[in-house]
Amino acid sequence: MAQILVVDDSATVRNEVGDFLKKNDLDVVLAVDGRDGLAKLKSDSAIKLVISDVNMPNMDGLTMAEKIRSELGNSNVNIIMLTTENSPMMKERGKAAGIKGWIVKPFKGDAVLATFKKLVA
Amino acid sequence: MISPHAQEGFDLLLIRSLKASLPSALEHSEIGITSDVAGLVEQEAVVLTVSSYLFRLMVMIHFKQDATTMAYMAGMHEAGTEGHDKQVFLDAIAEYGNLFCGILNRELGNYFPHIGMSTPNFLDGHCLSYIQMLNCSHIQHFAVDVDGSPLFHVSLCVSAYDDLDFEVAEDEASASTGELELF
Numbered sequence: 176m177a178q179i180l181v182v183d184d185s186a187t188v189r190n191e192v193g194d195f196l197k198k199n200d201l202d203v204v205l206a207v208d209g210r211d212g213l214a215k216l217k218s219d220s221a222i223k224l225v226i227s228d229v230n231m232p233n234m235d236g237l238t239m240a241e242k243i244r245s246e247l248g249n250s251n252v253n254i255i256m257l258t259t260e261n262s263p264m265m266k267e268r269g270k271a272a273g274i275k276g277w278i279v280k281p282f283k284g285d286a287v288l289a290t291f292k293k294l295v296a
Numbered sequence: 297m298i299s300p301h302a303q304e305g306f307d308l309l310l311i312r313s314l315k316a317s318l319p320s321a322l323e324h325s326e327i328g329i330t331s332d333v334a335g336l337v338e339q340e341a342v343v344l345t346v347s348s349y350l351f352r353l354m355v356m357i358h359f360k361q362d363a364t365t366m367a368y369m370a371g372m373h374e375a376g377t378e379g380h381d382k383q384v385f386l387d388a389i390a391e392y393g394n395l396f397c398g399i400l401n402r403e404l405g406n407y408f409p410h411i412g413m414s415t416p417n418f419l420d421g422h423c424l425s426y427i428q429m430l431n432c433s434h435i436q437h438f439a440v441d442v443d444g445s446p447l448f449h450v451s452l453c454v455s456a457y458d459d460l461d462f463e464v465a466e467d468e469a470s471a472s473t474g475e476l477e478l479f
Contacts (some may be wrong), residue, residue, distance in 0.1 A: 187391040259398020276478045283474030290476055
């Protein structure tokens, strides 16, 4: 079953997003920062979608996205940023790293569930 | 120096961000400017900063770890009974600070494109006594009441590196949140 990797340093957000996805029959893996996210993605080929915060300790979400493409050579996994940031410069950096989309927090699951399901189908 | 317009603008954007960050289901809230901070009973604060090359501002959210605040935060994040766990509560209030300050950061970004925000940190509430030592150009305190009871207080401290002037229209709407922008 395709999995969704949720990366956020806030346990509140990890649980909120993770619980919502599980309630909607999606399989979820959690990571606490970009470094952890990268390691989880490396060891789990079933992950088809990454939902990640931007500002995190150890490794931020945009750096993680860049490393997913450059170091892991994984161009198939879809990456969506879930963040309080909305700066055009950050979005441009994300686009250059091949991210699929951008959500400004707070997370409103019902607004994005159908797209998430399509991305892991 | 921060112009009177700019001082009002910072206050207005902070109030707007607080309102936008409080969930609509719990909207019976009032946010007002207060000078009565000597007797604050909150023992802890979540602190975030927003910085540009023209200014740096610090926001302190003074909170209590009491049943009312814990229940409010649990309801906000749909944490259920887990909201009564201390670590879950601290994480929830830090994320609230992140959310609220993120809105403020985006609002200020309309006037100052080169801007960045910190992650949340915790400070002892007694640090408020030393706030004047920061020599900020603008300090303002806000009381946030929900259902007629005080929930928390917020302090705004702005340091300017140069003359600062901008004007915020009172009726400007906040940007939408929660929607997926596909690239």
